[in-house]
Structure formats: C-alpha cells, structure tokens
Amino acid sequence: MILKQSLIDKLISLVDQYDRIILHRHINPDPDAIGSQLGLKAIIQTKFPDKTVLAAGKIGKGLEWLGQMDTVEKQDYEDALVIVLDTPIFERIDGNDKILNNPLIKIDHHLIVEHFADLEIVEIASSSTAELITKILMQAGSKLPLSPEAATYLYAGVAGDTGRFLHSNTTQATFEAVAYLMQHQADNTWINRKMNEFSLNELNFQSFAIAQIELFEAGVAAMTLKQADLIQRKISVEDTNAVTNIPGRLKEVLTWVIFIEKEDSYGEYRARIRSKGPNIHQVAIQFKGGGHEMASGANVYDEEEKNDLIDQMIQVNKEYLKNQVNP
Numbered sequence: 001m002i003l004k005q006s007l008i009d010k011l012i013s014l015v016d017q018y019d020r021i022i023l024h025r026h027i028n029p030d031p032d033a034i035g036s037q038l039g040l041k042a043i044i045q046t047k048f049p050d051k052t053v054l055a056a057g058k059i060g061k062g063l064e065w066l067g068q069m070d071t072v073e074k075q076d077y078e079d080a081l082v083i084v085l086d087t088p089i090f091e092r093i094d095g096n097d098k099i100l101n102n103p104l105i106k107i108d109h110h111l112i113v114e115h116f117a118d119l120e121i122v123e124i125a126s127s128s129t130a131e132l133i134t135k136i137l138m139q140a141g142s143k144l145p146l147s148p149e150a151a152t153y154l155y156a157g158v159a160g161d162t163g164r165f166l167h168s169n170t171t172q173a174t175f176e177a178v179a180y181l182m183q184h185q186a187d188n189t190w191i192n193r194k195m196n197e198f199s200l201n202e203l204n205f206q207s208f209a210i211a212q213i214e215l216f217e218a219g220v221a222a223m224t225l226k227q228a229d230l231i232q233r234k235i236s237v238e239d240t241n242a243v244t245n246i247p248g249r250l251k252e253v254l255t256w257v258i259f260i261e262k263e264d265s266y267g268e269y270r271a272r273i274r275s276k277g278p279n280i281h282q283v284a285i286q287f288k289g290g291g292h293e294m295a296s297g298a299n300v301y302d303e304e305e306k307n308d309l310i311d312q313m314i315q316v317n318k319e320y321l322k323n324q325v326n327p
C-alpha cells in the first residue's frame with residue numbers, strides 16, 4: 001500500500017518547524033514501542049543535527065539492552081512538537097501527564113480507538129509501527145536518510161511485533177520493509193540473538209507459567225499470573241511478554257488470554273488476548289481494551305469479569321468454527 005504523500009510531506013514539514021521534538025510511546029513498552037521511538041529519534045537527528053530530539057518514558061530492565069530513554073523535564077514541552085508512536089489511546093501514552101497543548105503527531109498500526117493528534121498516520125495493515133515508519137522512509141527516499149543505528153532499531157520493532165516473522169501479521173510488505181532495513185545495515189543477528197536470550201530465572205518462570213495454562217471448550221486457553229507469583233520469582237510485568245505466545249503453541253488452541261494481575265490491585269487484571277484465526281478485537285473492546293484482530297489488550301476488574309471474558313472468547317471461537325469449511 002502506498003501511503004498518502006501529503007501525510008509524509010506534512011510530517012517532514014512539521015518536524016522542520018520545531019527546534020525540539022519529543023517522542024512518546026505506550027506504557028509497558030515492547031520492542032516495537034522502543035524500536036520505533038529510538039529509530040525515529042535517530043532518523044530525525046540525522047536529518048536535522050541541530051534539533052533537540054528526546055525519547056520520553058520509562059524503560060524496564062528487560063529492554064535496556066536495546067537503548068536508553070532521555071530525561072525529559074516539564075519545561076522541555078514548551079514550544080515542542082510531540083510525536084506519539086505505537087499507541088492508539090491517549091491514556092496509554094507513557095508520560096502523557098507532561099504533554100501540554102503541544103502539536104501532536106500519531107504514527108501507529110493499531111485499530112483506531114480515538115483521534116488525539118493533529119496529524120495521524122495510521123496503517124492497520126502494517127505489522128508494526130516500525131514497519132510503517134520504514135514505509136515512510138522508503139517513500140521519502142533521500143529526503144529522510146536511514147543510518148545503520150536507526151535501521152537496527154526499526155528491525156527490532158518489526159521482529160518484535162511479528163514474533164520474528166512467525167505471526168500472521170507478517171506480509172510481503174513486511175519483508176520488503178525488512179529488505180530496506182538490511183540494505184541500510186540493520187544488525188539483525190544482534191537483535192535476534194538478544195531477543196532469543198533468557199536468564200535461568202526467566203526460563204524457570206516459563207516452566208511455572210506453562211503449569212498455569214487452563215484449557216476451555218472450543219479451543220480457548222487462559223493463563224493467570226498473580227502479582228505474588230511475579231514478585232516471588234523476581235519477574236517484572238515486562239518479563240511476562242516472553243510467555244504470552246506459549247498457550248498458542250498447543251495444537252487444540254485457537255484463542256488464548258494471559259491475565260496479569262495489576263500491581264496493588266487485588267484481583268484486577270490486564271488481559272493479553274491472542275488468536276490464530278477468530279477476531280478477538282471484538283472481545284477486547286467489550287473489556288476496555290483494543291489493539292488488533294489477532295492480538296489485543298483488555299482490562300477486567302474481578303473474577304466474574306475474567307470468566308465473562310473467557311465465555312465471550314468461547315462464543316467467538318464457536319462462531320468461527322461454525323463458519324469454517326472442513327477440508
């Protein structure tokens with residue numbers, strides 16, 4: 001898909017107009033959030049060496065290897081342009097309390113939940129925000145040069161959101177974007193190795209998590225992780241990303257959900273819902289969430305809502321199975 005040239009021109013001209021640009025992305029960042037943020041930071045810095053470009057937000061221990069955030073003060077927001085990456089909802093932006101009446105740009109690949117920016121470049125067909133940024137670069141050509149550093153960040157984003165090219169969001173356009181990143185010396189070997197590494201503690205946690213998998217009818221699986229389990233095992237919420245896709249490896253499983261108890265909440269959970277076919281986004285939006293058709297997030301506030309969410313997944317799977325033509 002060709003992006004609207006007018007959007008790209010507007011993006012470049014807005015960046016050109018401001019001396020300070022602050023890049024934000026969602027809380028609990030994943031490699032796409034960090035990769036697209038630091039990738040775009042490096043791209044803007046290469047193109048405009050005299051501008052101040054800052055990456056805002058917190059980064060957990062699990063992704064510190066990928067890069068560092070900047071210290072961003074409240075006064076930095078005066079006369080600054082803010083670019084929000086990989087985040088469909090304003091409330092989910094890490095550090096949104098500091099954003100004033102800044103001009104806002106959103107670059108994202110999630111299904112649209114709300115409009116909060118003056119310029120929104122959203123392509124749902126992109127596997128990742130990093131892929132979308134790469135497409136912008138490919139279209140902009142020499143207007144936006146790509147350094148090996150930026151290419152490596154963007155590769156991390158694409159590899160992260162596609163599960164290293166395993167998920168169904170991986171398309172021809174994904175590989176074309178990756179080819180462009182490789183042409184610009186993305187260090188894919190380093191990123192793949194880092195993404196594949198675990199500590200012994202993390203590996204032990206995976207075996208604990210596997211034991212928490214529950215199977216339900218119609219190919220639904222659920223895994224519940226309590227705060228006490230995480231604290232006892234010295235596992236952060238971010239570390240739990242490593243177990244998100246494990247239930248989906250079961251042959252009989254079509255859709256699955258990981259419930260992660262929120263800190264200091266006593267039974268409120270953040271839910272990660274995933275699918276191999278049925279559209280689970282329709283379930284996520286019923287539970288204060290959203291995302292993609294095959295991968296969404298949601299929130300449940302007690303055990304009853306947790307069971308309701310599982311019930312809705314069972315219904316979605318049954319509907320899907322009914323419409324499947326047997327081979």
Ligand SMILES: [Mn+2]
Binds near residue numbers: 032033086109128
């Ligand atoms: Mn993403």
